[in-house]
Amino acid sequence: MSNLKETIIHEVKxxxxxxxxxxxxxxxxxxxxxxxxxxxxxxxxYIGAATFSAALTGKVVxxxxxxxxxxxxxxxxxxxxxxxxxxxxxxxxFFAIVIEDVLKGMLSDDMSFSEVIHHLIASFNSxxxxxxxxxxxxxxxxxxxxxxxxxxxxxxxxxxxxxxRFYHPKEKEFVVMHLRWNYRTEDINQKLESAQEFLxxxxxxxxxxxxxxERYDLDGVYCTWENSASEKFExxxxxxxxxxxxxxxxxxxxxxxxxxxxxxxxSAEIGGFLKKEIIRIGIAFEEVSTQSIPESGLPxxxxx
Numbered sequence: 001m002s003n004l005k006e007t008i009i010h011e012v013k014x015x016x017x018x019x020x021x022x023x024x025x026x027x028x029x030x031x032x033x034x035x036x037x038x039x040x041x042x043x044x045x046y047i048g049a050a051t052f053s054a055a056l057t058g059k060v061v062x063x064x065x066x067x068x069x070x071x072x073x074x075x076x077x078x079x080x081x082x083x084x085x086x087x088x089x090x091x092x093x094f095f096a097i098v099i100e101d102v103l104k105g106m107l108s109d110d111m112s113f114s115e116v117i118h119h120l121i122a123s124f125n126s127x128x129x130x131x132x133x134x135x136x137x138x139x140x141x142x143x144x145x146x147x148x149x150x151x152x153x154x155x156x157x158x159x160x161x162x163x164x165r166f167y168h169p170k171e172k173e174f175v176v177m178h179l180r181w182n183y184r185t186e187d188i189n190q191k192l193e194s195a196q197e198f199l200x201x202x203x204x205x206x207x208x209x210x211x212x213x214e215r216y217d218l219d220g221v222y223c224t225w226e227n228s229a230s231e232k233f234e235x236x237x238x239x240x241x242x243x244x245x246x247x248x249x250x251x252x253x254x255x256x257x258x259x260x261x262x263x264x265x266x267s268a269e270i271g272g273f274l275k276k277e278i279i280r281i282g283i284a285f286e287e288v289s290t291q292s293i294p295e296s297g298l299p300x301x302x303x304x
Contacts, residue, residue, distance in 0.1 A: 019058030025139045026050040026057075029132075053097070060096050061143075064089060078148050086140040093136060160269075166278050169268040174280070175225040175233045177211075177260035178288040179244065181253040182219065182295070191218060194252035201247060209240035214280060220292065222285060227262065234262060234302075241300050259291035261303035 030046045098120060105116035150158035160166055181198070183191045195218060206213065206223060210233060214222035223240070225233030237260045248256050263284035270279050284303070291301045 015058050015062050018061050019055050021143060022057045022061075022139065023051050023054035025135075026054050029135055056096060056100065057093055060093055061089065064092060078145075078152065081148055082141055082144045085144045086137055089140045089144075090133065090136050094133065160278055166267050166269040169266050171264050171266045173227040173262065174265040174282070174284070175227065175237050175260060175262050176214075176265065176282065176284040176288055177223045177237050177241070177258055178220055178285070178292045179223060179241070179256070179258040180220040180292040181257070182255040184252050184254055190252065198247070198251035198253050201251065202244065205243050206240060209236045209243070211236060211240055220289075222288075224265070224280070232262070234260070238300065245299065255295050257292055257295065257299045257301075259288040259301040259303050261288050263304070 027047055027050045030050050034040050034042045034046075101120060102113070102116050105111040105119065106113060111119070146158070179202075183194055185191060185194070199216065199221065202221065203213065211223045211225050214224045216222075223237070225236055227233055241258050241260075244258075245256060248254060261284045263282055265280050265282035265284060267278055267280045269276060271277055287303045291303050
């Protein structure tokens, strides 16, 4: 029951944050339109309509993100990902708006289906429709750019750094795993190419097991799961390793093994004007790194 409660709270928070972003963006469009045009008078109904559209947009975005579209994309430039997802999300949102307008016209305005379609086609030819489409593309572009950069830095790192949640050191319980492997080649360039492909695949697998990448080595990666009072993630770490084991022999890597431990980890913000990041320190990182070295015996070791 506690897991269900946390899941519901997490989804509500995520929907609220996304809805707030689009509510600010769409209401800003209303305010700008009123200020620029002498033909548009401000009405409180405009704010209500924009907020309702933001709520619809927020829910659709959360649903699309739960599908994991970006996890199905191949390695490509950040710009390509932002443009592709912005176009896709804009199309889906307008499709949802069309369905909403059809239902509203038939149920609330007592119009026939053909009348509603005729009204929609007429609205597609208006400058308002084109302007709204462009503005939504910009909103989605900014939204995806922010979150893709956040993923580039590490999940939530951008948000944590901006709002200084780790300005003072904080200690929390984490499951820390060091995943290690060997390469089939000694050539450094081929190793790097293998690492790029293999780690890209790991980044597609890990979110399904609720984990985060802490930092990379050429022949290993540190993964973390932040425990809560009601939920522990050792089982997620184990299921993640089982999924990674299936990649043995692929992408030019072999002898995949890992060690993990649950322990206290201290997180703090370091750096300054030129570079700032969140660093996590704990004896668990050293212990799992040492225990993941052996290539024989248990492929997955629990430390402590």
